[in-house]
Amino acid sequence: MSEIPVIKAALLGAGTVGSGVYQILEWQKEEMPKKLGAVVRLKKILVRDTKKQREGMDSSLFTDNWKEILEDPEIQIVIEVMGGIEPARTYITEALQAGKHVVTANKDLLAEHGKEVLDAAAEHGCDLMFEAAVAGGIPIIRPLKQCLAANHLTEVMGIVNGTTNYILTKMTADHMEFSEALALATELGYAEADPTADIEGYDAARKVAIMASIAFNSRVTFQDVHTEGITKITAGDIAYAAELGMVIKLLGVARNTETGIEVGVYPMLIPREHPLAGVNDSFNAVFVHGDAVDDAMFQGRGAGKLPTASAVMGDVFEIARDLRAGSTGRINCTCYKELRLKPAEEMENRYFIRMQVEDQPGVLASIASVFGNHHVSIAQVIQKSVSGGVAELVVITDKVVERHFRDALLIMGEMSIVKEISSVLRVYTQNH
Template sequence: MEELKTLKIGLLGSGTVGIGVYKLVEAQREEMPHKIGANLSVKKVLVRDKTKKREGIDQCLLTDRFEDIIEDDDIQIVVEVMGGIEPARTYINAALKAGKHVVTANKDLIAEHGKELLDTASEHGCDLLFEAAVAGGIPILRPLKQCLAGNHLSEVMGIVNGTTNFILSKMTEEGMEFSDALMLATELGYAEADPTADIEGYDAGRKVAIMASIAFNSRVTFSDVYTEGITKITSRDIAYAKEMGCTIKLLGVAKNTPEGIEVRVHPMLIPSSHPLAKVDDSFNAVFVHGDAVDDAMFYGRGAGELPTASAIMGDVIDVARNIQFHCNGRISCTCYKELPIKKINEIESKYFLRMQVEDRAGVLAKIADTLGKHNVSISQVIQKNSRDNMAELVVITAKVKEQNFSDALADIAEMETTKKVSSVIRVY
């Protein structure tokens, strides 16, 4: 029997996910000959300090020189789990130019420089796969590129940040305020020491840019995505949402409309009966609509050592199979269109508007008149009396262009009877 060859991996980074990848390669060692027709092993691991011990990784594999990987002809697959733009961008470009195939989990890099890297991969007949860059262990990019390729996709939306979903879940289930829920998320390890990228929507924005590019076959970068975080959401907003049969979630929304692509991340009230409303804690879910498939939803763990490593290993196995059958580079950049990106003020939404107003006759009529002058229709009103002749007023609008609503809101905020605009949240 012919001896099986061994495909060698160079691993860039040995943090939580890097260790997860190494563990899976080892755990799957006996399965690989059956899955890919070859053996698979990690030959080198790039680290900053090779004297520091890494859990479960043989010290002799560690190197602090990228040249040890790029110049090693035995290494055919490079797995990048360092994160950040540089030096990851330089390293991936160099690996592709050296004819090595690359698997990465780097959403920041792909959202900003995906075209450049995919062009380099195509030029050198290499695979560049990045399933783990979006939604952790949930398969979504490969389904968009392959399983759903027979569809014209019109919408991709979902919960793609576990930290913010955990925070909003705690606020919904236990009535916590944002600051307390964030503190709990930090204590449990769901939130980073600096949670800005999560709570301001930047992390989700990068993922939405990647999904929109693939789903609509047109380049979308992070700078195209309107982002708004969850820091202004209060338990009072959530209580009103519940009263109206809704749940507040941080959603990434991408739509392919006749006028152009909409890409945005912001909190949104969605009906509590919607499948995404039932996605709680650190779980993620992506909802896709296509002309042939209709609706499909992908649900699972959106982050973590092994869920993310699972997505990376799926890509590594795909690359290994391509190597075995000499068909690398068969799916490169799928952005063959150049569709316009709509500005946020051109997008239509419904709105939840909560404000403190004087509790006297004619105030609601005046607000309704101001909204009407800007072509904003009211679909629902809740008014609750509070103290000192002040009332809390909640208005739900019909669908309206963002610019019209913004103009109306500016006028309402300047009215003498308006003491405070407390919340503005879009409604699905």
């Protein structure tokens, strides 16, 4: 029997995901020869502190010297799970320039410098894979690049942040206010000590930028994504959503329209019967619409040590197969178009507005008149009396261009009959 080839790899980072990658490599030792026709073995692990004990990991592999990895001709695959833009950007670029293949889970880097590293991979005939960068253990990058490549995709949307989904689930199921749900999420480890990137929507925006770039074959960066978080959502908003047969989710929505790409992350009301409405707790899901496939949804664990490591190792196995077949560098940057990116003021949405108004005749007519003057059509109104001569009014609009809607809100904010505009949220509507 011929000897099984060994493919040497280096791991950059031995934190949560890094330890998960190490663990899966151990689990898969016996099956790799049958799955890959080879065995992937770690030769080096780059860490800040080589003296620090890391449970279950072979400390003889630790190094704090990047050059040891870069200049080792035996190391063919570099697995980057350090996070952050630097030094990861430098290490990945140098690895590709040295002809090494790279797997990364780094959404921050790809959402801002994706073109740069993908171009480096193409120039040197290397594989650069990043399945773990978007939705943890959920396969979505490879389906978009390969399985759905025969489609013209017009929409990619989803719940791509587990922290915010957990918070909104608790607010919905247990009638909590935002601050209570955030405290619980922090206590249970779903939220970081500084949860800003999650609750303000930045984490989701990076992931949506990556997905939109691949789905529509045109470059979208983090800065292009119009982003709003969930910090202003109240238990009252969630109760109204329920009354309207909807739930509130933080959605990343990317659409390829005739007039350009629309891409944003916002809390949205979504009909209870939509498949995404039932995705709860820390689960993620991505919903895709294409001309041939119609609708497809991918759901699962969007973060965590082993789900993320599962996606990383899927990419490592794919590169190992490419190396065995002599077919690396097959699929690199797929952004061969330069589509227009629509500015926020041109996007079209339906809206939910909750406001406090004077409880007197003619108020609704005055508000309807302002909306009408700004091309905003009202679809539904709910009015409830509140104490002290102030009524709570909820208005759902039809689809409207954002700048017209914002102009109308500006006028209403100055009207004496409007005491407060308490909430403004988008309402999801299918475009196909």
